[in-house]
Amino acid sequence: MNEQLQLLIALQKIDSTILAARRDVDxxxxxxxxxxxxxxxxxxxxxxxxxxxxxxxxxxxxxxxxxxxxxxxxxxxxxxxxxxxxxxxxxxxxxxxxxxxxxxxxxxxxxxxxxxxxxxxxxxxxxxxxxxxxxxxxxxxxxxxxxxxxxxxxxxxxxxxxxxxxxxAKLEPDVNDHYMLLMRACRGVAVAEARDEVCQGCCIHIPPQLFVEIKSGDAIETCPQCRRILYYVRPDAEASNGNVANSCRQNTGE
Ligand SMILES: [Zn+2]
Missing domain, CATH: 1.10.287.1490 (Helix Hairpins)
Structure with missing residues (x-):
């Protein structure tokens, strides 16, 4: 998988945890x-x-x-x-x-x-x-x-x-800027999973060709509707790896 994409997924996990912790404190x-x-x-x-x-x-x-x-x-x-x-x-x-x-x-x-x-x-x-x-x-x-x-x-x-x-520190500055822009625009979820050809950020159906590219993980691809950065988790990797906690059910109201 693209190294920058891997970093973005890890960053989103951390930011989601920070946001949840902040909300708990509040x-x-x-x-x-x-x-x-x-x-x-x-x-x-x-x-x-x-x-x-x-x-x-x-x-x-x-x-x-x-x-x-x-x-x-x-x-x-x-x-x-x-x-x-x-x-x-x-x-x-x-x-x-x-x-x-x-x-x-x-x-x-x-x-x-x-x-x-x-x-x-x-x-x-x-x-x-x-x-x-x-x-x-x-x-x-x-x-x-x-x-x-x-x-x-x-x-x-x-x-x-x-x-x-x-x-x-490892992210390219423009990738980081893009991420931060999405974080502000998409209520704290900039990176979403693409599961079963559906963006888990906004629930839109992803065009088949784009889904193939997301699955390859070679480049940073975004959702045609919510603009979130999308990634794919192989079913065999899901159990051991986990993924960024977002789903259509949790992110309604787009
Ligand atoms: Zn979307």
């Missing part, structure tokens, strides 16, 4: 989005539970004051009992005492309900607080994981760039 922060949303939800639940607890507690204090005032009233009514001489007045007095004592029962029941509300809200706040801690921990662990993975990818990119330089 997408890494997205992994935090879900956890950050869960944290925000837990924080909102906590704030709501705290507010509910505070309001219920205020109502509970009001109710306790009301109960205390009503108890004072009962005491006063009881003290007055011995001072009342007239029977009709006494009956009215007893009726009032009974009514106020009934009020106390209602107030006590309301106080129990409010106490339960306060407890429930405190419990909800405590659970939300735990959830916040879990999410915060998860986020910081994820951040550490992302930083480590990104550092690994950056190291790989650095290594590949050194490899790249070695290949570019």
């Amino acid at each position: 997408l890494m922060p997205l992994r935090l989005t879900e956890r950050e949303a869960a944290l925000k939800k837990a924080e909102a639940l906590y704030a709501q539970a705290e507010k509910t607890a505070e309001e219920a507690l205020q109502k509970k204090h009001d109710k306790e004051r009301e109960i205390s005032e009503t108890n004072d009233r009962i005491e006063k009514l009881k003290k007055r009992s011995s001072e009342i001489k007239k029977n009709t007045e006494y009956q009215a007095h007893l009726a009032e005492l009974e009514r106020v004592e009934a009020d106390i029962k209602t107030l006590d029941a309301a106080l129990i309900t409010l106490s339960e509300q306060v407890n429930r809200a405190h419990q909800e706040a405590a659970e939300a607080k735990k959830r916040i801690a879990v999410e915060q921990e998860g986020i910081s662990a994820e951040r550490e994981g992302i930083a480590a993975e990104a550092a690994e990818k950056e190291a790989e990119i650095k290594r590949l760039k050194i490899e790249r330089k070695k290949i570019v």
